[in-house]
Amino acid sequence: MEEILIISNYYPPEKGAAANRIEQLALKLNENGYKVSVVCPLGNYPEGRLFDEYKGKFSVTEIRENITVKRLWVYPSVSKNILIRLLSVASFIISLFIYLVFIKSPKKVIVQSPPLLLSFVSVWVLSLKNKKIILNVSDLWPLAAIELKAIKEQSISHRVSLFFEQFIYKKATLILGQSKEIIHHIKSNYPTKNCYLYRNFPEHKVSELALITENHQPIKIFYAGLLGIAQGVLELCERINLDGLAIELHIYGDGSEKNQIEHLLSNGKKTAIHFHGMLNRSELHQRLSAYDIAIVPLKTRIYGSVPSKIFEYGCLGFPILYFGGGEGETIVNENHLGWVASVGNYEDLNAKLRMISELSKTELAIMKKNVFICCEKEFNLDQQIKYLIEKEVF
Incomplete structure (x- = not known):
């Protein structure tokens, strides 16, 4: 059975579209004969605090529906204080860096982006180890951050983010993009890069319409x-x-x-x-x-x-x-x-x-x-x- 690793900042029991999206990818690959493992932080999102089952632990390895999930230490926070947020991001990045450097990983690795810093560190280490890097791009950063006015154009953070973005596109073996616009953006900078559209389709396993339409209700x-x-x-x-x-x-x-x-x-x-x-x-x-x-x-x-x-x-x-x-x-x-x-x-x-x-x-x-x-x-x-x-x- 061929092995494949997924690196993500989110995974159930965390809630939200990002966690669900990565879980569906892992489960589908497993159904198609791959031995799938996931590396992610200890569960904390979206509350910004460790879930009860992960409190007091440095790392946890668990099996969820045949997927091996390795959860690494993180200092979680949803604070608006920029220094605390940076500390939170850096904590998992350090854990991930140590893991990727010292722990043997499969030949094929899927890296989720964003977060941009996480994908940069992952792609950097994996490229040094000559892995097949499948970069899964769900949003375009730092472009999205500019449009949301989260960072200023041509600021130091913007220029650093652009460096990270260009690095991961260049070093990735191939790229999955969730939209045609993402594919176009990447191809405009790296025209020879192999890119594939990968929509965030759900897996409901619903064979017939189960919705109820209530008459005499708003x-x-x-x-x-x-x-x-x-x-x-x-x-x-x-x-x-x-x-x-x-x-x-x-x-x-x-x-x-x-x-x-x-x-x-x-x-x-x-x-x-x-x-x-x-x-x-x-x-x-x-x-x-x-x-x-x-x-x-x-x-x-x-x-x-x-x-x-x-x-x-x-x-x-x-x-x-x-x-x-x-x-x-x-x-x-x-x-x-x-x-x-x-x-x-x-x-x-x-x-x-x-x-x-x-x-x-x-x-x-x-x-x-x-x-x-x-x-x-x-x-x-x-x-x-x-x-x-x-x-x-x-």
Whole structure:
């Protein structure tokens, strides 16, 4: 059985799209005959503190569904203090560096990027060991950081990040990109680099539509995911207008904006918006089964970014209200998955909500069925993995 290692900053029981994405990749490779191991930090995300089962431990090795998971020491933090955040990042980087230098690893290694510093250190060490490096690029950094105004263009941090980015693209044996924009960006700098599209398709193993459409109930729109700066859910709650509409917005998740969202909703003025906190994936899907539409927002258009929620909830049968710009708009429109509102344009978003409010539950039920059928055909993880295996990517 051929061995392959995955290096990631996130892995279940941590929650969120990044952890789910890497787990699905690991499980699918295992199903296709690979002996898969994962190196990641001790579980701490998104709370920014070690989960109870990892407290007081320097490293942990465990087996999760035939995947060997090696968790290394990290000093976790979600502090806004830049020095504390840097300390947190550096702690896992040091652990990972020691592991890669001194522990024997397979010939083939998948490196997740971002985080950019993690991928730089991984690619650097692995290139010295002549490994086959499969770089899995989910977002373009530092470009995304510039667009989110997290760093300033031509600042020291920007120039250092550009060096890291160029290094990992150059040294990687081949590159997986989650969007056509990512592939185009890399090819524009390294035209001879072997690049392959690898969408973040989910693996639900759902053979038939399991959603319930409740008559005589408001139309229930939900957001489920990270409550961070990039998603802009706080601003969404502030500026969305549901007055006089038979629509409710339900929010599930955790992140840096959680407390502000709870405070905003505590005054009782936003009665159509409900916050439910974080649930594990299976419980969340069960809770969502009686909802109608998934909203997928981004605060600003981020080049290269395609939110995995489009695939995650489309494959369950939810029509998508997309509010993020970029390649995601094309995917929603071309596959007739729902509605697109111009990113950052709340007048357009509220107009789309008024349009949605006029739909009958019968029309919504038909939309759910059509979305489910389309996504089952177009967003197939098994076919994608088998194609990449045939191309000898792994």
